[in-house]
Amino acid sequence: MKHLFAVFAALLFANVALAEDVAPDALVRGVANDVLDIIRKDKDIRSGDTRKVVELADVKVLPHFDFTRMTRLAMGKDWRKATPEQQQQLTAEFRALLVRTYSKALVEYRDQTIEFKPFKMQPADTDALVRTTVAQAGSKPISIDYNLEKTDQGWKVYDIAVAGVSLVTNYRSSFAEEVTANGVDGLIASLRTKNKSGDSSAAKK
Amino acid sequence: MVVLAGLSGGCATTGVARQDDPRDPLEGFNRAMFSFNEGFDTVLLKPVAKGYDVVMPLPVKTGVANFFGNIADVFIGVNDLLQGKPGDAVGDAGRFIFNSTFGVLGLFDFASTIGLDKHDEDFGQTMGRWGMGPGPYLVVPVFGPRDMRDAAGLALDIEADPVGHLSDVPVRNSLTAVRFVSIRADLLPADKIIEEAALDKYSYIRDAYLQRRRSQVYDGHPPPEPDDE
Numbered sequence: 001m002k003h004l005f006a007v008f009a010a011l012l013f014a015n016v017a018l019a020e021d022v023a024p025d026a027l028v029r030g031v032a033n034d035v036l037d038i039i040r041k042d043k044d045i046r047s048g049d050t051r052k053v054v055e056l057a058d059v060k061v062l063p064h065f066d067f068t069r070m071t072r073l074a075m076g077k078d079w080r081k082a083t084p085e086q087q088q089q090l091t092a093e094f095r096a097l098l099v100r101t102y103s104k105a106l107v108e109y110r111d112q113t114i115e116f117k118p119f120k121m122q123p124a125d126t127d128a129l130v131r132t133t134v135a136q137a138g139s140k141p142i143s144i145d146y147n148l149e150k151t152d153q154g155w156k157v158y159d160i161a162v163a164g165v166s167l168v169t170n171y172r173s174s175f176a177e178e179v180t181a182n183g184v185d186g187l188i189a190s191l192r193t194k195n196k197s198g199d200s201s202a203a204k205k
Numbered sequence: 206m207v208v209l210a211g212l213s214g215g216c217a218t219t220g221v222a223r224q225d226d227p228r229d230p231l232e233g234f235n236r237a238m239f240s241f242n243e244g245f246d247t248v249l250l251k252p253v254a255k256g257y258d259v260v261m262p263l264p265v266k267t268g269v270a271n272f273f274g275n276i277a278d279v280f281i282g283v284n285d286l287l288q289g290k291p292g293d294a295v296g297d298a299g300r301f302i303f304n305s306t307f308g309v310l311g312l313f314d315f316a317s318t319i320g321l322d323k324h325d326e327d328f329g330q331t332m333g334r335w336g337m338g339p340g341p342y343l344v345v346p347v348f349g350p351r352d353m354r355d356a357a358g359l360a361l362d363i364e365a366d367p368v369g370h371l372s373d374v375p376v377r378n379s380l381t382a383v384r385f386v387s388i389r390a391d392l393l394p395a396d397k398i399i400e401e402a403a404l405d406k407y408s409y410i411r412d413a414y415l416q417r418r419r420s421q422v423y424d425g426h427p428p429p430e431p432d433d434e
Contacts, residue, residue, distance in 0.1 A: 097402070100401055101398060101401045101402040104397060104398050104401045105394075105398050108394035108395075108397060108398060109394060136270075136391065140322075140323045140324065140325040141323075143425060161420075163417055163420070164416060164417045164419070164420025164421065164425060164427070165413045165416045165417050165420070166416065167402070169416075170409065170412050170413050170416060171404070171409075171412075172412070173226060173408055173412055174403075174404050174405050174408045174409060174412070175404075177226075177405075177408065178404070190404060191404070194404055198401060
């Protein structure tokens with residue numbers, strides 16, 4: 001009886017620990033499946049309402065992303081040229097851009113199924129790579145890999161690579177080009193313009 | 206003298222506000238070719254691909270993609286051999302045999318359901334595997350982004366392609382056209398995403414292409430690049 005109680009207590013404890021600290025693969029799996037489920041069922045989204053997808057991404061996906069780290073990665077050396085205030089603006093604009101891109105991708109590929117590759121990690125690891133694939137007819141499945149980092153608030157995604165192309169570092173040379181030509185403020189301005197044009201084209205649909 | 210003036214004029218326009226990317230020394234030419242390809246795509250290829258995408262039922266599209274995928278498996282196998290991956294090459298041969306027979310001339314990807322996974326190889330990757338660098342980025346007419354190594358690889362791919370060697374010209378041309386349209390239709394979703402994502406479409410596609418090829422050469426596990434974060 002005493003043993004049984006101990007086992008019960010251990011199980012309970014294990015459950016609590018799990019809820020607090022979701023493993024990287026479980027986190028990605030949970031978020032991706034949740035979001036795809038909603039997208040498939042929601043009529044407005046199916047008919048192309050981008051705004052609704054962006055809202056959905058905001059609630060479900062974004063808490064698990066580290067946008068400051070993403071912006072820093074995309075900026076490379078130029079990150080240090082920016083003042084703390086500029087860094088904040090950059091992060092906000094880049095975040096808006098990535099969210100729209102990611103939402104668009106989810107809608108376009110909603111009918112595909114995601115497969116998760118076996119995940120390996122040591123308990124002490126603070127950096128993890130979750131590999132997934134999306135099937136497509138006639139060619140090799142597209143890989144979508146998530147890089148995660150362990151933070152005080154749990155695991156956070158800091159890079160997504162689609163078919164080997166990082167959505168974050170792919171901006172590096174266009175960002176650097178813009179900073180060289182028009183300075184950090186120039187980059188902020190062109191990100192802002194891009195985001196505005198994206199919003200208005202979304203509203204038209 | 207006129208020539209000289211023209212040359213210096215050309216330098217001045219390409220030199221404005223653009224830092225030289227060492228991976229893309231032909232940027233001026235490439236951008237011109239890029240906009241030519243964009244025009245060609247907008248006027249001809251994309252409308253046809255869209256029509257195909259809307260009109261054809263999904264099983265037909267899948268069948269067409271599988272059919273050409275099956276032909277490609279032969280050369281993927283050859284490239285696996287050239288890259289010293291005999292295990293993968295045997296798998297590719299198995300895929301071709303199973304899909305050509307049980308898969309009804311390749312219309313069904315029967316082999317994937319029994320665990321023979323598709324690989325992704327071409328002559329460009331084979332050269333990369335043996336240590337050849339990508340060389341300068343190059344936008345090829347109609348075919349689009351390449352680098353020098355892959356442009357050479359593309360020439361070999363075309364030379365080795367059985368569809369291109371069919372003696373019946375109408376059949377050969379129809380197959381080539383259908384293949385192009387099928388490949389283009391598969392890329393329609395990616396189009397919209399790139400429009401959404403890119404600040405400068407030219408450099409976004411260039412950088413994505415170079416990253417992707419690097420990843421393919423290392424079969425999805427490229428060594429990390431120097432990170433100046």
